[in-house]
Amino acid sequence: MSFILSVFRLMVERKTLIYETLLQHISISLTAVLFIALVGIPLGILISRHPKMATPIIYITGVLYTIPVLALFGFMIPILGIGSRPTLFALFIYGLLPLVRNTHVGITGVDRSIIEAARGMGSTPSQLLWNIELPLALPVIIAGLRTVVVMTISVATIAAFIGAGGLGVLIFRGITTYNTQLTVAGSILVAVLAVGADGILGFIEKKLLQKIKV
């Protein structure tokens, strides 16, 4: 009990550092998720249009996904140096698979008869995509996005390792200075951030689904 209290006391005492690293963490994660969404969703749509591309693309993003995070950061340093650039790139590569795969699964999973009806009624390919396929694939795409967000927030912790800042700074500093309270404070904040972001997305998902009633 006294340990938990000491953690909270530390959070209050070092609030400037905590505030700073928290903002860094949010900004790194958000930027990464933005890039992942901007590339991942269109890529998922593309491979659902061209089934021959689907297997190689999912395979490649799958291989990238299996690279251990630390190793990936290690590769990035000689190429992109240290700081936020390699971090963003690593997070981007890491988060691509869940979103590409979910977008692809969401779109190809739309009931064939619905697609056939829409085509038979004279929908252009883009009308089919925007009016039928994307709205119906949305639950699966959002589920993918939630995975990506939670994962990115937790992986971004390791970004401190290559000098990009974020809540990982607290954890690493805690480890290296035998300050267990600091490590725990950082961990708690990462967890709260991830759970909070997931909750917000979950709420948005619920609202959207109510509206489109699938």
Place this chain on the structure above:
Amino acid sequence: MIQLKNITKIYPNHKTAVAGINLEIQSGEIFSLIGPSGCGKTTILKMINRLIEPTTGQIFLQGQNIAILNPIELRRNIGYVIQQIGLFPHLTIEENIGYVLKIRGVRKENWAHRAEELILLVGLDKSHLKRYPRELSGGQQQRIGVARALAADPPLILMDEPFGAIDEITREQLQNELLQLQKRLKKTIVFVTHDLREAVKLSDQIAIMQSGNIVQVGTPNQLLFFPANPFVEEFMGSNGFFNSLRLLSIEEALIKEAPFLTRESTSHEIKTAIQNAQDLGWSLIPVLDGEKNILGYTPVTSIDLHQLQPAGEVLLISMSFEQALKKMFLSGNQFLPVIDSQNHFVGFFDFTHTCKKMKNACQSWQ
């Protein structure tokens, strides 16, 4: 309306789905393609709106080769109803019906108005417009499917086993409603089914298919009475003839000039009536009142316009041969009077006469 010339379809796996068929479909008729599964009937249907492209041959729609038309435009002018219904689950019924108009850029108030017209046309209440497809029963959903196909008022509608997944009672209803609609709208409907009774009931013309070929094209009666080969005969079923009895209306065999008397008949009229009755082989003559209601019968041999034998069984003009024959067997009469829906006498159904009449009809079908 539609001509198919030498159409073949060979799929990439070298399976021949359609093997060089020629067809002509007239404007305003319900034309059914029927055959066992895998016979190519759906393939033909989908070639008409270019969801499938033929390997060789041409399709002409109102004289135009559809291969040179923009497929999107072509499809927007053809109604399309499928077995799985395929309503859009995330859109309201109103948006579903208006979809074709919406994607053409028609303004919301106009397509919403059209949706309202159409939901009434297919016999559903306006309150359904704001609901979602999953809130409707299967039969209601397919009514919406039909309404949706009618939205742009296309002259041609393609229906791919539209009632195949619907329970039998509702299916029967939907078939009747389709016939009623067709009487008013006079669309050209190409109808794919594997249900013979459905095809016979709905169609003006039927094409029977077998492994990518058309075996016979004709009216339901032609196919029932004069199957071109053993396959058609077998397909129409061992009870094909009895099916035809179920589907033929007695209206076709009605005697409208048969003898009858009224309480006020003159002796001359009675004499003519007796003569006619004897010609038909009847031993009884019916007596009607001024409103054309049947009062009863009087024997040919001793006419008595006041002491009548009770009227007994009557037939409704909408009855099938099967229903009429059943009533005749049960009542033991060789002829029965026929009334319309207002209970007015319209004529007689007579067994001997019907046999002769059917013989002539058969000759014309042949």
